[in-house]
Amino acid sequence: MNKKYSSKINKIRSFALSLVFIGFIIMYFGIFFKNHIIIMTIFMFLGLLSIIASTVIYFWIGMLSTKALQVVCPNCGKHTKILGRVDMCMYCREPLTVDPNLEGKEFDEKYNKKRFEKE
């Protein structure tokens, strides 16, 4: 299994989750500037912004998720979702494709790029 790739939905989800943590860390640093109201406010604002951004991403991934093609993974038998032409199983990281031309080929994220589709 190639560890470099993970399912796109999982990738975006972990990004959104890290934004929440970053937001809290920024807000936490704001506490050190208790005596400087303006700096503290800026920190709080940035932290809040980061958490809001994460919420937006969560909504977005929820929308993507409903649009994504649901398939049964041939490897582990679980229901997983495909975004784009090639993606990975969310559970076992089996490369999956919806394009029969790409079946059996080695997994490559470049298959999702527009340039490749024209070729």
Ligand SMILES: [Zn+2]
């Ligand atoms: Zn699987």
